[in-house]
Amino acid sequence: MERKIYLDHNATTPVHPEVLEAMLPFYQEGFGNASSIHSFGREAKVALEESREKVARFLNADPLEIYFTSGGTESDNLAVKGVAWANKKKGNHIITSQIEHHAVLESCKFLEKEGYEITYLPVDRYGLVDHDELKKSIKKETVLVSIMHANNEMGIIQPIAELAGLAKEKGVYFHTDAVQSTGKMKIDVNELNVDMLSLSAHKFYGPKGVGALYIRRGVRLTPLAHGGHHEKSRRAGTENVPGIVGLAKALEIVHSDMQKEERRLKSLTETFFKKVTERIPDVFLNGHPVLRIPNTLNLSFKGVEGESIILNLDLKGIGVASGSACTSGTLEPSHVLSAMGVPGDLAQSSLRFSFGRSNSIDDVDYVVQLLPEIISKLRAMSPIYQK
Amino acid sequence: MAYSAKVMEHFQNPRNVGEIENPDGVGEIGNPVCGDIMKLYIRVKDDRVVDAKFKTFGCGAAIATSSMITELVKNKTLEEAEKISRQSVAEALDGLPANKMHCSNLAADALHKAIEDYKNRKKKNE
Ligand SMILES: Cc1ncc(COP(=O)(O)O)c(C=O)c1O
Numbered sequence: 001m002e003r004k005i006y007l008d009h010n011a012t013t014p015v016h017p018e019v020l021e022a023m024l025p026f027y028q029e030g031f032g033n034a035s036s037i038h039s040f041g042r043e044a045k046v047a048l049e050e051s052r053e054k055v056a057r058f059l060n061a062d063p064l065e066i067y068f069t070s071g072g073t074e075s076d077n078l079a080v081k082g083v084a085w086a087n088k089k090k091g092n093h094i095i096t097s098q099i100e101h102h103a104v105l106e107s108c109k110f111l112e113k114e115g116y117e118i119t120y121l122p123v124d125r126y127g128l129v130d131h132d133e134l135k136k137s138i139k140k141e142t143v144l145v146s147i148m149h150a151n152n153e154m155g156i157i158q159p160i161a162e163l164a165g166l167a168k169e170k171g172v173y174f175h176t177d178a179v180q181s182t183g184k185m186k187i188d189v190n191e192l193n194v195d196m197l198s199l200s201a202h203k204f205y206g207p208k209g210v211g212a213l214y215i216r217r218g219v220r221l222t223p224l225a226h227g228g229h230h231e232k233s234r235r236a237g238t239e240n241v242p243g244i245v246g247l248a249k250a251l252e253i254v255h256s257d258m259q260k261e262e263r264r265l266k267s268l269t270e271t272f273f274k275k276v277t278e279r280i281p282d283v284f285l286n287g288h289p290v291l292r293i294p295n296t297l298n299l300s301f302k303g304v305e306g307e308s309i310i311l312n313l314d315l316k317g318i319g320v321a322s323g324s325a326c327t328s329g330t331l332e333p334s335h336v337l338s339a340m341g342v343p344g345d346l347a348q349s350s351l352r353f354s355f356g357r358s359n360s361i362d363d364v365d366y367v368v369q370l371l372p373e374i375i376s377k378l379r380a381m382s383p384i385y386q387k
Numbered sequence: 388m389a390y391s392a393k394v395m396e397h398f399q400n401p402r403n404v405g406e407i408e409n410p411d412g413v414g415e416i417g418n419p420v421c422g423d424i425m426k427l428y429i430r431v432k433d434d435r436v437v438d439a440k441f442k443t444f445g446c447g448a449a450i451a452t453s454s455m456i457t458e459l460v461k462n463k464t465l466e467e468a469e470k471i472s473r474q475s476v477a478e479a480l481d482g483l484p485a486n487k488m489h490c491s492n493l494a495a496d497a498l499h500k501a502i503e504d505y506k507n508r509k510k511k512n513e
């Protein structure tokens with residue numbers, strides 16, 4: 001059988017078997033609508049509220065502050081647009097960064113068309129948002145700062161507590177997209193000092209299409225969808241009970257051995273990086289050398305375009321991602337690499353390896369053994385690579 | 388996105404990779420869409436393209452179209468070679484995904500530039 005190695009856990013993860021097992025009953029015997037009064041509904045309602053309590057516990061929040069959504073994208077949209085719309089009287093200025101996920105960036109661009117003013121903070125070459133830049137940008141009209149916790153492409157972790165502190169001093173709401181950090185490291189909304197936080201189940205071995213937004217008590221926010229009184233009228237729509245149960249179960253599982261898994265992944269990525277750079281010349285690490293989630297490595301292989309490497313690895317059963325324009329669908333290189341000032345040809349040459357639970361040191365050895373040949377074959381073909 | 392079997396075959400086993408020493412014509416094209424680069428070298432004898440080689444920094448489609456065009460152009464008269472269009476390269480590869488059609492331009496444009504280069508060099512020598 002062909003060997004398959006998945007190194008794209010930042011794109012999505014497989015549902016953990018125990019998560020699936022926890023979800024299944026709520027498609028069949030526990031199918032009730034959580035809003036119904038009868039026993040069928042009550043059973044679903046109990047599962048829903050137990051899940052909410054679990055999620056709250058892992059985030060160190062109150063269950064009343066957890067709102068279930070259809071995923072990271074909706075959570076980000078709700079936070080950004082919701083706060084902008086509800087706080088129009090106070091002001092029309094929002095601050096975010098240039099390296100956010102499109103769910104935040106496009107929400108901001110949409111608001112720009114509505115007349116809001118958006119500041120897109122630059123980052124340094126490691127991908128970090130500058131503390132002083134943020135401080136300078138906050139003004140009287142600012143209603144929201146939205147800066148992501150861990151970046152999906154580079155894995156860079158921003159010093160959220162510090163940045164959020166600046167917003168708090170000025171009485172400005174702070175949202176963080178923690179879609180990539182949740183499940184990979186401890187998340188505590190009070191330590192992070194945030195007012196809102198987005199997460200998505202499929203990034204931590206839960207199902208796709210379900211996520212949550214933590215909204216600190218007192219935050220004013222307009223809903224995106226209007227309808228029934230679900231989620232305290234902030235997110236209308238019959239709750240996806242099996243998905244929500246799966247989300248909570250997945251969080252429980254990743255928290256059960258988080259420190260051990262963090263250490264294991266860190267050692268895998270470090271070993272991988274060491275072996276790759278020993279065997280292949282002209283490989284560069286993108287992002288911050290240490291302020292990174294443990295599973296992510298973004299590397300540029302000078303002189304070769306990312307998609308051509310992906311295809312070669314795919315032929316060997318290995319799944320990775322790239323920030324190259326050729327793979328983006330929009331034919332523009334990664335906005336994150338551009339914001340970090342990575343030159344165009346190196347952005348074209350970037351590959352993202354994101355490790356996860358299924359990976360072992362054997363996978364590292366297997367990929368490290370195949371990669372040099374692929375890179376040298378492509379470099380021999382490259383008009384821009386000189387040894 | 389799925390590539391045709393033919394694209395994958397050329398991508399895996401690209402023909403005529405490399406450079407020609409003292410070529411009769413060189414065409415270099417940068418892809419304005421995604422910033423990729425292709426360099427095509429030709430050897431011409433008696434108004435016929437007798438050899439072609441390429442170097443490409445680009446995606447799977449760019450590599451496959453480069454490889455295919457070197458095959459298509461070999462042993463063609465200059466007149467025939469000039470008629471090789473963006474479309475004919477894509478067709479020879481059993482098609483390209485819609486968002487990759489611009490990569491086939493890379494190869495055809497590089498070829499036309501190489502022929503132009505050859506003609507310019509010839510004029511200079513005359
Ligand atoms: C940082 C970040 N934010 C938001 C999202 C969107 O999450 P979802 O796929 O659940 O909509 C993703 C995942 O692609 C992400 O990586």
Ligand code: FES
Binds near residue numbers: 327418449487
């Ligand atoms: S060379 Fe960039 S998409 Fe083909």
